[in-house]
Amino acid sequence: MQIFSLKAKLAVSVKGVLMVLQRRLVDRRLLFFDELGEPTKLTEAEFYVGYEKREIEICADQPFLGEVPLVRNVAPDLTCFPASHSQEALRRRRYLEGVMGKDKSELPSEEIMLEELKKIAKLIGDTCAPSISTVRRWASRYIGNNIIRLVPKHNKKGRAAAITGELEGILGSVIDEHYLKDTRPKISKVIGEYHLRLEALNRERLPSEQFILPSGMTVRRYIAKLDPFLVDVARLGKHAANKKHRVAAGVLQVNQILERWEIDHTLLDVLLVDEETGLVIGRPYLTIVLDRYSRMIMGYLLHLSAPNTESVLRVIERSIRPKAELLQRFPKVKNEWRAHGMPARIVPDNAAEFHADDLILGFNDLGIEIMYPASRAPEMKGAVERFFSTQNLGLIHNLPGTTFSNIQEKGDYKSEKHACFTLSQLEAVVVKWIVDGYHQTPHRGLKKMTPAQAWAVDEAQTLVRLPVDLDALECILARRTSVKVHHYGIEVDSIGYHSAELAQLRLLLKPDEKVNVRYRDEAGHVWVHDRFRNVFLLVPVKDKRMIGKSREMWKAAQKALRDAGGEQPSFDELHRCYQELREDIDEARRSQKLRVRREAARAKLDREGRKAETNPPPVVVAEMEWVDRSSTPPTAPSTFKVSYRPPAGDRP
Template identity: 50%
Template sequence: MKTFSLKPSLVVNYENRIMRFMGKSINHKLLFKDEYGESITLSESEFYSLFDARKITIDENQPHLGVTPFVRNVAPDLTCFPKKHQVVAVRRKRYLDALKARCDKFPNRKTLNKLLPEIAKELADEKKAPSAITVRRWYYKGLNNSIVALIPQHAKKGRATVFTPELEDLLLDVLNTTYFKPEAIPVKQVYEEFIRRTREYNSDKLPSRQLKYISDSTVRRYIKSLDPFEVEVNKNGRHAAEKKFSKSVGQLTVNNILDRWEIDHTPLDVMIVDPVTGNVIGRPFLTVVLDRYSRMVMAYWIHFSAPNTESVLRVIERAISPKTTWLAKYPKVINEWPARGLPLRIVPDNAAEFHADNLITAFTEMGIEIMFPRSRGPQMKGAVERFFRTLNMGLIHTLPGTTFSNVKDRGDYKPEKHACLTMKSLESALVKWIVDIYHQSPHKGLASNTPMAVWKAMEPSRVIQMPSDLDALETALSHRKFVTVQPYGIQLSNNFYHSDELASLRLKLAKEQKVQMRYRDEMGHIWVHDPFRNIFFEVPAKDKRLIGTSRDIYKDAVKKAKSENAKLVDREAIQEAYHQIREGIDEARRSNKQTVRREAAKQQAVIDERSANKVPLIVARNSFRPPLLESNNEESRSMFPVHSFSAAEV
């Protein structure tokens, strides 16, 4: 993927005009000139707004674009192995080097038997000269001239375990019920209980199916081999274990913005309600990307589904992209949000969604290094963990419907009773708090500077790389799948995608040849790879109602429609269920109290009107009473004619 930065001579395309970036003016405006010398000035936020809207595109046929670095892992060297194994590897390498110096090609067995004693004397080897067969084995191991390949494989040796799966399960059950307790239970009692359980298990089994009785020392070795941290967790709890085995050596050094991002998920301590019914939906999840150097929040993503690869892909795309257009949706936000650009590395946790092939491949294509922390090491990404605490104390725990962090802090507070925030109102409050409060507040870890001040101060010294094509960024941060193009197009999740360009591609493909497809949570379109032109092109959905539809919410809608009508799944019913779910998440209503007040006001108005006219309400028994019609629809009026009675007629 090619990248760009706002450096002089950058060529862009704006309103079908080829323009060259000349630099910044005195008032910090971006100065562009076209091929005729006419100039245009834009602020940085205006430039990124036009770029985000695809009105400004980057000319990729220019020498001023950057390329993403190639990131690879380094294999272990000789020093990563025990000292005695290093000595063995060096001895083997010296024999092979001596043979290479004496012979143009590897000698046969007879010649080796003559040469090896001479080489042993020459090298002053204290051990006996190796045999020809042994040296030949060394030769084939070290063909790539790597001394690491000559390391002896003693680590793979060891005694075979005496534990069968049934025996180990039985011992673990004894440990869970007897040993993993706050009290100091001696291992002798554990062993006696284990023998008793084994004898009980064998009492009704044939001799061939009985478990083997193991010794006391074997049980002791097994307990000693357990992770001491996990043993402490099971005996006294995680907090006590982390306190007992805590380490804090050294200090993490980050040199500039965009050098290190930290990403993590957390369930928000607040209940969300349905904007129409006022019913409590539940607690949403929050995914946050934080720049470690400046503590600037690069992006966030609120979602109800459990953290998955999709939420990570979406929040990374938002973190890289400029925020100007998106921030315009929140007019109450005063300050700007300049966070943007490609990072050097990202530090996630060891959750499954961060190990997905799609995610690792996307980061590799963009030149982003993933640094997985060690297991049970939340302090390795302590900045984003600390941000969640600041967010809870500064905003979430002050909102109605908060669940607080624990039952002790909650007391007699009922979150379900006080919940009144919708998804939209929660997100508005979150954006306002991040941009106008958190980014503008002094931070102890920044020498009492604010995240915004640190970011602004470091921008001139950091060349911020941006993807030259936002569509390329979208395809990179997408799910990948190989599919066969059918006459009706491509089917994905029981929805169909087709276009004239896809039909032309199908004619060129061989029979049963598959093409690469990339898709996102948004169901309006997919991307298909053309192997002949080596490009991705967009293929829209046949059903235009899918534009803007979330794939996760659509799946929930399908399940809801199937549960309501198991025999026949109607597409209209699915669409209706989808809109019901979407309205329950996206639309906002101020509070449940306002709904109750409006309904009470309507009922009071009807009562007051009847009292003023003194017209009694008379309804004939077993008669049909049409519903009140508030619509001006003529068809509705004809279906339910309403006759108005005067006071005299009554």
């Protein structure tokens, strides 16, 4: 619950009018000013009566609730004024000290003052000495030998405000109606409407009472003096105004490695090509996990599918595990990648995949705290956002086929023409840049240490925790569901799983009791919880042809058969449909439409960017059996060889 107290800068709404408490007067009354600068004085009793009647409301969105702001100021010195004004103050003090002396506090007689002023003027080179009345005026200000009081008050000079009184009230209504709008109209519209209203009023007034129309520049100067925050709230929106005028008064303190991870996705500014056809398939996504203390990259995931819960679970698992086995896939990487271990907390954004129940339950099991930032607040995970910018400037925008960050940077560059990287080639480049480049570059936020050095220094003083059983880590960072156990085993996404241990577990379960199951996109096996022994059983798929297949593609095959009118398709029909989808993908990858090629390439790869079917059944790729779909059966089976040559314009 928020609280408030009557202190300076407290913002309230009095009968719908926004006012700010300026100060307490001598008689203890409260002095408020509205948006137009009009004062309002209230006693504390009047304020609290209005507060209880709901006529006075406290603005909830302000920085002066619940605490008294501590403001400490220091008076200005001569350097805070223009040089000519400072020199004039020193000149005036020279005359006063010459006339009064450094220890005297009174001026001498006029005869003595005239002689002394002439001597000082001659000494310092003035053509004319100041008059006695001028010196007396200076002496009246020079209290306590404070030279600042002798500085000319030129800053208080200037013409009087041209828009006041009734003119100001009319302009305020015009500004509210025609300027403080989310459509962001121009000031010229305000000037035109203001002049039209004044001219309409002048037609109803006597010549001696008519308004003098302020110039357009006068109106612009008036608008420029409005509260910029209130203007931005009306024109940009409350969230955008808060972000624009936010105050970063503190510094995030992270004391050791693995204390705070930041995770985010980005769509890389580079086009990829298919590894077989050479045709452009679109831009990939990159998911990054970064350790805030050392700025080390804990893990990554390069993929074509849009980020979801499965991709987040995979990148977290990769971030926790050591990277020695992963680096074996990239022999050109020279340095170690020592980042590994269990984090204390992780900071994602507010995307849907970070709020999934499976993800939250997995993090709870691992003891990882999730710190969700405020909505649309990327500055809460600024380190990983900064990494994406560094990567774009240092790597991605230097690759052939880059799309750059905007059309101005891209210019006439033909991204599709120069695209040549496949997904696996880009992954090798990204990993080498991270390990041999970014990790070995001095970082300003690390006091010129490299991320690798910062990690190595703190790793010697920090207890790095790792899971004892990597199968347990896989089981925790997995999707979750509950199913019944039948005599034929269990089904997850219409795929059957069974084992001898599962059959024994079924004998102990109550009728219609469900068991907890953990599974991944790869359909080869699932984990089933045995509550009697309190362990998870690895249950393999019943049909070994499903090993290495993607659940998403299997669901697509089921949907295709259902849409075709099949109610209970058999496994053979599903498997045949799955293979036909694979053939459709191969055909789509040669399509002239970028969207079709991207969908095909995405379906061909799993969540880690590898081919989805790691153990495919033996087939002849170069030859296909001819199936005649006409009513007359073919006279004899035949085969034909399939060859394809892309058009000249599409060759890499």
